[in-house]
Amino acid sequence: MSLEELYREVILDHYRNPRRRDALAAPTAHAEGHNPLCGDEITIDVAVSDGTLTEIAVSGQGCSISQASASMMAEAVTGKTLEEVDTLTGQFKSMMGIGDGADPIDPERPGATLGDLEALQGVKKFPVRIKCADLGWTTLEEALSSD
Ligand code: ZN
Numbered sequence: 257m258s259l260e261e262l263y264r265e266v267i268l269d270h271y272r273n274p275r276r277r278d279a280l281a282a283p284t285a286h287a288e289g290h291n292p293l294c295g296d297e298i299t300i301d302v303a304v305s306d307g308t309l310t311e312i313a314v315s316g317q318g319c320s321i322s323q324a325s326a327s328m329m330a331e332a333v334t335g336k337t338l339e340e341v342d343t344l345t346g347q348f349k350s351m352m353g354i355g356d357g358a359d360p361i362d363p364e365r366p367g368a369t370l371g372d373l374e375a376l377q378g379v380k381k382f383p384v385r386i387k388c389a390d391l392g393w394t395t396l397e398e399a400l401s402s403d
Contacts, residue, residue, distance in 0.1 A: 266375035271320040276330035280313045289395030291387050296322035298395045308337050309400075314392065321376070321385050326392030328372045338400065345393050348373055352389060353380050 257265075283301035290297050296318025303311040314330045316323060329348075333341045346359025347369060379389045 260378060263375035263378055266372050267320060267324040270324035270327040270372065274314070274323055274327040276312050276314050276327070276334065278313060280311050283311075283313070285399045287395050287399035289391050289398065291318070291322060291391045293384065294319055294322065294388050296388055296391050298322065298326050298392050300326075300392070300395050300399045302396070302399050304338065304400070307339075308335065309333055309341055310335065312396075318391075319385075319388055321379055321388040322391050325373075325376055325389040326395075328376070329392045329396065332371060332373060333396065341396070341400070344369065345397060348376075348393055349390070351377050351380075352386050354386060354390060 280301045280303050282303060284304045285302050286300065288297070288299045296316065298314065298316035298318075301313040302309055312330050312334055314326045316326060332344060336344065343359050346355055349355025350357055350360050351370065351374070376389050379385045
């Protein structure tokens with residue numbers, strides 16, 4: 257299996273079996289994101305306690321890239337401090353070739369922090385889909401800044 261096929265499998269797995277869909281009992285922040293270019297929608301609830309993102313619930317509809325990326329993000333940020341979430345967000349955007357480049361990923365160990373999210377790096381080749389991959393992250397940033 258080529259790396260490209262492996263990445264496609266990871267994306268499809270998250271699309272078909274999205275993680276962290278269960279509604280939260282006591283969310284502390286909420287945001288809704290929309291990508292009009294593709295029709296993708298993402299709704300996020302988070303619970304933040306003592307500077308840590310303890311729980312997240314993601315729901316939405318749209319293309320496989322947008323939904324899979326949000327699912328991977330949900331897994332990656334759960335249990336992280338807000339500072340770590342911010343770094344991870346920067347690293348993801350760096351990988352996608354967007355953002356301010358303040359948090360570059362270590363080229364020696366790119367998977368050490370991003371995990372399954374690495375599967376999305378191929379999306380960079382399709383500029384119109386980058387917004388799909390980024391939607392969940394932008395929505396999360398919105399939720400956390402409204403907190
Ligand atoms: Zn899309």
